[in-house]
Amino acid sequence: MRVAIVGSGGRLGAALARAYGGEHEVIGFTHADLDLAAADSIRENIQPLDFDTLINCAALTNVDYCETHEAEAMRINAEAVCELAEICAGKNARFIQISTDYVFDGEKATPYSEDDPAKAISIYGESKRLGEEEALAVSKRNLVARVAWVFGPDRPSFIDLILKRAQESEEVAAISDKMSAPTFTIDAAEWLRPFVTGEISDGGLLHLCNGGECSWRDYGQHAIDCALAAGWPIKGKSVGALALTDMKNFVARRPVYTVLSTEKLAGLTGQAPRNWQEAVDDYVRNYCKAQ
Numbered sequence: 001m002r003v004a005i006v007g008s009g010g011r012l013g014a015a016l017a018r019a020y021g022g023e024h025e026v027i028g029f030t031h032a033d034l035d036l037a038a039a040d041s042i043r044e045n046i047q048p049l050d051f052d053t054l055i056n057c058a059a060l061t062n063v064d065y066c067e068t069h070e071a072e073a074m075r076i077n078a079e080a081v082c083e084l085a086e087i088c089a090g091k092n093a094r095f096i097q098i099s100t101d102y103v104f105d106g107e108k109a110t111p112y113s114e115d116d117p118a119k120a121i122s123i124y125g126e127s128k129r130l131g132e133e134e135a136l137a138v139s140k141r142n143l144v145a146r147v148a149w150v151f152g153p154d155r156p157s158f159i160d161l162i163l164k165r166a167q168e169s170e171e172v173a174a175i176s177d178k179m180s181a182p183t184f185t186i187d188a189a190e191w192l193r194p195f196v197t198g199e200i201s202d203g204g205l206l207h208l209c210n211g212g213e214c215s216w217r218d219y220g221q222h223a224i225d226c227a228l229a230a231g232w233p234i235k236g237k238s239v240g241a242l243a244l245t246d247m248k249n250f251v252a253r254r255p256v257y258t259v260l261s262t263e264k265l266a267g268l269t270g271q272a273p274r275n276w277q278e279a280v281d282d283y284v285r286n287y288c289k290a291q
């Protein structure tokens with residue numbers, strides 16, 4: 001199979017490219033290769049290409065930047081998605097768009113299913129929601145896979161930052177009143193594999209995250225506990241609690257509760273994702289190094 005990956009230089013895109021590269025021919029596009037802001041760049045790179053599946057992992061992901069750059073966010077996260085989906089449809093290729101838990105308003109107190117209406121409260125969330133709509137409007141075969149709190153070895157994220165901080169200082173704190181369930185990129189590559197190969201042909205929305213739920217504080221504390229268990233020289237052993245309202249530098253509103261239900265994923269693949277704690281443990285033990 002030939003699999004094209006847009007955003008192959010990012011945290012998720014790089015993990016997917018590596019995971020599928022052994023078995024399939026992967027054609028990766030980094031930001032330097034292809035600029036989603038320019039329709040010409042999309043057309044020139046993708047139109048001449050022959051592939052079975054295209055996965056778009058690229059996005060303008062900085063939530064606060066998007067809040068003050070609406071036109072750019074809409075262009076990259078929505079309009080460009082439509083252009084990619086249309087080229088794929090013309091080639092009879094499957095299009096997989098990666099989306100986010102930020103399409104939800106966070107008002108629920110139980111996990112969001114794929115049937116829950118998306119109602120974003122930020123420009124980033126709305127631009128990604130529109131991207132979802134565009135992808136699904138072009139073809140029912142297309143898949144929109146929502147991920148959350150993504151972590152993995154290809155680009156530092158919250159876990160790496162908190163482990164760095166905990167090695168440097170006794171003072172470590174994280175938000176304790178915002179809940180979700182993280183997505184480990186290495187796991188996401190495996191969950192997505194049958195959809196990429198066509199073994200599972202269902203299109204539509206799909207939630208991809210590890211099991212359970214946590215606050216940023218729980219997430220950080222568990223990463224530190226794993227590092228302590230692995231013998232790391234940690235100074236900040238206990239993560240203090242911050243409130244979302246303490247984050248005065250946040251420009252965009254953040255949804256408070258965005259745990260994604262993985263029942264649909266488990267039903268389609270026959271396997272429930274492992275819990276976030278197990279995935280974080282695997283990541284810290286096998287992919288991270290003490291400073």
Ligand SMILES: NC(=O)c1ccc[n+]([C@@H]2O[C@H](COP(=O)([O-])OP(=O)(O)OC[C@H]3O[C@@H](n4cnc5c(N)ncnc54)[C@H](OP(=O)(O)O)[C@@H]3O)[C@@H](O)[C@H]2O)c1
Nearest residue numbers: 009010011012031035036037058059098100147148149150
């Ligand atoms: N990170 C999270 O916690 C999270 C949570 C929920 C959903 N998601 C979604 O998951 C997907 C993958 O995110 P990630 O965590 O892998 O983020 P990432 O590491 O920031 O990857 C995004 C990639 O998109 C590229 N990009 C940005 N603007 C572009 C443009 N105009 N044209 C082409 N490429 C461009 C970036 O390149 P440069 O860095 O070189 O600009 C980067 O390689 C995205 O769709 C994101 O919305 C992420």
